Amino acid sequence: MIKAQQKPFDEIRGMLGNAKNVLILGCGTCVTICFAGGEKEVAILASLLRMAEDIDNGDRQFREHTVKRQCEWEFLDGAAEEVKNADLVVSLACGIGVQATAQRYPDKPVVPGVNTSFLGLILEQGIWSERCVACGNCVLDKTGGICPVARCSKSLLNGPCGGSVGGKCEISPEVDCAWQLIHDKLTAAGRAEELEEITPPKDWRTSQSGGPRKIVREDLRV
């Protein structure tokens, strides 16, 4: 799923401008699961903002609302009334949710309350790790289910660079070397000889390098 982190409080507050009625709009899916922008985080952020407002003798009002998914129109429509009554929306959804809200309510300023970090998973309570950069042409069948594009710091496709030591990447002892993992996995599976084949240059057109991407499924269109 998409992983995100809430922006620093002062940065969020700095985006409020002259707005008097501020809506904190959460999302009930990915950002709820990673504790960045669900109903609970909306409530906490709103009360912190109210406290700061009190201290500064401000008169901003903060309302809270969370939809199931900010990235889908039908759920977003459920927030229409709340959005209408606000001068500004702080969206705690991922960048997709922020953009969907901004698109659905074009007259309303919508600002991001979280930094959308990556596509990944939880390793243990409080630790998340990146797994995919949506390169658009998955190679996991060849790499034992470990992604070299997202998890090797250099996105190498032909095995570990000279900086791989003790299973860790040259950039930090905190980062696993993806190619050590791939090597171990394929070796254990009796597939080590596959690592001897030269993987040709990747066609990055399916990735972000090819420009904004779009999927069109004629079979599904109405």
Added chain:
Amino acid sequence: MKSGSNLEKVLAAGHFAATAELGPPKSADPAVIREKAKFLKGYVDAANITDNQTAIVRMSSVAAAYLALVEGVEPVAQMTCRDRNRIMMQSDILGMAALGIKNLLCLSGDHQTFGNHPGSKNVYDLDSIQLVQMVKNMRDDKKFQCGEAMDVEPRLFIGAAANPFADPFDFRVVRLGKKAAAGADFIQTQLVYDVDKFARWMEGVRARGLHQRVKILAGVGPIKSAGAARYMKTKVAGIDVPDEVVARMAGAAKGKAKEEGLKICVEIIQKLKSIEGVAGVHIMAIEWEEAIAEITESAGLLPRPKVDEVPAAEAPKAVS
């Protein structure tokens, strides 16, 4: 001859090769290259011109390689995959060949977080093995990576790196094999301080006959101080410095550390010379180019063979 470079000729003639390193300046000053070139000219067969090493901005390796060539030092231009996509790589390859540069070393490159622009975006469009293969196809098949044909191909002697001290150890020989299969003509290794481990890697290399397919130049380098030895041992990923080497550096008499460092370096070269399949040494005396004369002299590497005079740089000619 694939490239006609001096390095290629020396290796083809069966001589034990010696290369060194010349790091371009963090400025636009060509005099730095000329100065450093003086310390190398005549002592080595070619000198590697590093490409923004450790991700610190320096003068372009292609420009600096040309300046070295003009000074009479044959350059090995280094190219990393970090800062260029395949378009820029091929463009630089054509440019360097047109300037008379004949050796190219293909590298992954140190990650930019190590350098002085840690906030930069990296490229890694190709990896080093794909880069080697692309250069070989340009040279031997006159083809760009996209498959289009070119009129005049870049005649380059293609190098790649190998690190016998990185993990996983058993994959290190496999990786060398991939580089050979991709088209590498010569290999320069990471700094060798642990000769025994290097020798074990060479056993694996010989078992696959790789020493007959690529010329292997073992990396060596003098250590300046005990502190530098400890730093390399603990802080630099992929360099093995045995305790014994650290102890010798630490035990050197006051003011004699550099001397001890040079001595260790020369001893390592002697040991490497006796390992079957080692075709030469690549001496990395970073910001200590003056040391090259003494090391090559003491290690019995002088005079350097004159297989053919290195032609002076010519003004690039228009292709008719």
